Amino acid sequence: MRLYNYFRSSASFRVRIALALKGLDYEYASVHLLKGGGEQFAAEFTAMNPAALVPVLDDDGVLLTQSLAIIEYLDETRPQPPLLPNDAAGRARTRAIALAIACEIHPLNNLRVLGYLSKTLSVSEEQRNAWYRHWVETGLTTVEGMLVGNDRTGACCHGDTPTLADICLVPQIFNAQRFNARLDHVPTVMRIHQHCLTLPAFAKSVPALQPDAE
Ligand SMILES: N[C@@H](CCC(=O)N[C@@H](CS)C(=O)NCC(=O)O)C(=O)O
Structure with a gap:
């Protein structure tokens, strides 16, 4: 798994916590939001996420955007420990x-x-x-x-x-x-x-x- 993210980004931070709670290893791919006007606007990045926002999670070729959608995907594909209550x-x-x-x-x-x-x-x-x-x-x-x-x-x-x-x-x-x-x-x-x-x-x-x- 590779997580495109930025250290200061709150939405990225959410996904890092979820990955850590699940005990999942991942490659950290930094997307600097300020350098050179913002690496999130580079064509290679917007090809993955047209919104030009981090985070993006690449799960073996499955490209995921929106931190809450990513976290629910992780919860569905790796259910333990659950990140949502059972009721x-x-x-x-x-x-x-x-x-x-x-x-x-x-x-x-x-x-x-x-x-x-x-x-x-x-x-x-x-x-x-x-x-x-x-x-x-x-x-x-x-x-x-x-x-x-x-x-x-x-x-x-x-x-x-x-x-x-x-x-x-x-x-x-x-x-x-x-x-x-x-x-x-x-x-x-x-x-x-x-x-x-x-x-x-x-x-x-x-x-x-x-x-x-x-
Ligand atoms: N709703 C999105 C929000 C993503 C988002 O706003 N990311 C910010 C960093 S926390 C970003 O990439 N900002 C770049 C910009 O504003 O140009 C999510 O939860 O993933």
Whole structure:
């Protein structure tokens, strides 16, 4: 397996965690999102993913895009340990938390969105960072509300073992910390984040430990 990814990319980080939880080895193929205007725009890369976004997973010739689709594919093809609960209601809750991050927060703070604000709309750095923090802080307030006081929340977002929800939560917090977003208003989110980082699959997947880390 080969994972086309970038150390700082949250969506890539999600797939690295899933691969590590499954105990799967893979070749790390770095796609630098800034160098030379962005290697994601190279023809060889857009032939694999017309969206020009990392990650892409090549599983023996099967090319996969979209981190959540990749993770569900891994869960279906290598079922142990499962990354989704075994009951329909649990799966729906886990996916809802994951999507609250992957659909409602992450797209608004993606590199190309921030770049459009700065370069095309001439928004100042201060305004761009205010945009970033607003959507992350608001989105994480929602996630906190989904977790706190719910009896299915455990050491992890759903129970005591990591699921798709934790796989989305941890990279989003790294991203938020990089932009100095407020996090003191989401104590349950932060408790789960800290717990996950004690688990080897999460700890080894962090940006700073990747081969292309700067
Ligand atoms: N929904 C996609 C998002 C992928 C995505 O946004 N990737 C970012 C890095 S986290 C990227 O490649 N950005 C490049 C750019 O904005 O030009 C997924 O989950 O895979």
